[in-house]
Amino acid sequence: MRLENKVAIVTGGGNGIGAAICAAFANEGARVVVADIDRQGAEQVASSICDSGGNAFPLLVDITDPNSTTGMAATVLEAYGQIDVLVNNAGARIIKGLMQHSLEDWEQMLRINLTGPFLCAQAVLPDMVKRGSGNIINLASIASFMGRPNRCAYVAAKSGVLGLTRAMATDLAGKNIRVNAIAPGMIASPFNQSFAEASDTGPAWAEENLIGRWGQPDDITGAAVFLASEESGFVNGSEIKIEGGWLGARSRSGETPLWD
Numbered sequence: 023m024r025l026e027n028k029v030a031i032v033t034g035g036g037n038g039i040g041a042a043i044c045a046a047f048a049n050e051g052a053r054v055v056v057a058d059i060d061r062q063g064a065e066q067v068a069s070s071i072c073d074s075g076g077n078a079f080p081l082l083v084d085i086t087d088p089n090s091t092t093g094m095a096a097t098v099l100e101a102y103g104q105i106d107v108l109v110n111n112a113g114a115r116i117i118k119g120l121m122q123h124s125l126e127d128w129e130q131m132l133r134i135n136l137t138g139p140f141l142c143a144q145a146v147l148p149d150m151v152k153r154g155s156g157n158i159i160n161l162a163s164i165a166s167f168m169g170r171p172n173r174c175a176y177v178a179a180k181s182g183v184l185g186l187t188r189a190m191a192t193d194l195a196g197k198n199i200r201v202n203a204i205a206p207g208m209i210a211s212p213f214n215q216s217f218a219e220a221s222d223t224g225p226a227w228a229e230e231n232l233i234g235r236w237g238q239p240d241d242i243t244g245a246a247v248f249l250a251s252e253e254s255g256f257v258n259g260s261e262i263k264i265e266g267g268w269l270g271a272r273s274r275s276g277e278t279p280l281w282d
């Protein structure tokens with residue numbers, strides 16, 4: 023098992039991509055803390071892991087509140103005595119025009135998507151630094167690399183997640199703590215359910231990437247396990263895009279690959 027004896031906190035573990043990462047980590051032998059503001063989601067994910075013979079517990083946390091994030095780290099240390107992996111997965115998105123974003127919308131997007139990962143990292147790092155070992159994985163997005171319409175605050179925050187990833191990796195140099203990011207695109211989690219199920223965007227968006235389908239939460243787990251394990255020991259301050267090639271290639275209207 024690739025994560026045996028590791029303790030992993032996954033924020034936003036109660037739904038979608040986070041829930042899939044929790045299950046994959048548990049399958050690889052990690053003890054998993056399903057940390058979420060959604061108590062019911064966290065409880066369901068943790069009990070389904072325990073029912074399948076894994077080790078997990080749910081933890082109520084609001085990643086935007088420093089008291090809550092330091093409390094999270096203290097609870098995990100009391101329960102397991104160590105924190106090896108933090109997956110900063112919890113996130114949210116507001117879709118509104120540039121001029122329709124209120125200051126509150128803007129600040130909420132930055133707080134959840136950028137300040138939250140910073141606070142969670144600050145909460146777990148004292149233990150990681152003390153033990154000379156640790157691993158942080160931040161969930162970025164295709165929106166970290168490009169403008170997307172009607173998502174100015176989300177795009178700004180997710181671009182910031184890549185900057186935060188690089189800056190934290192730099193500040194932690196020499197401490198045996200790596201920080202990397204995963205940048206998903208178009209995953210049919212609750213976050214994107216309405217687009218995946220709609221008769222227009224569902225099939226049409228699937229055709230826009232090079233694989234030709236929507237991604238599923240399980241499409242993210244291989245990279246998460248890789249980054250959390252020693253297999254990625256020389257990967258640091260970096261990111262893995264998982265978006266079916268949507269960012270990597272563009273065809274102009276009428277252009278198709280020629281084979282014959």
Ligand SMILES: NC(=O)c1ccc[n+]([C@@H]2O[C@H](COP(=O)([O-])OP(=O)(O)OC[C@H]3O[C@@H](n4cnc5c(N)ncnc54)[C@H](O)[C@@H]3O)[C@@H](O)[C@H]2O)c1
Nearest residue numbers: 034037038039059060084085112113163206208209211213
């Ligand atoms: N689904 C996609 O297509 C996609 C694409 C790019 C990036 N992402 C990113 O991946 C991550 C996971 O997305 P998802 O699709 O699973 O979303 P989701 O909405 O299905 O799940 C997000 C989870 O975060 C939790 N959460 C929200 N605010 C919180 C807070 N303040 N404190 C603690 N938990 C909180 C929610 O309760 C939920 O369980 C997010 O960071 C998202 O931005 C998703």
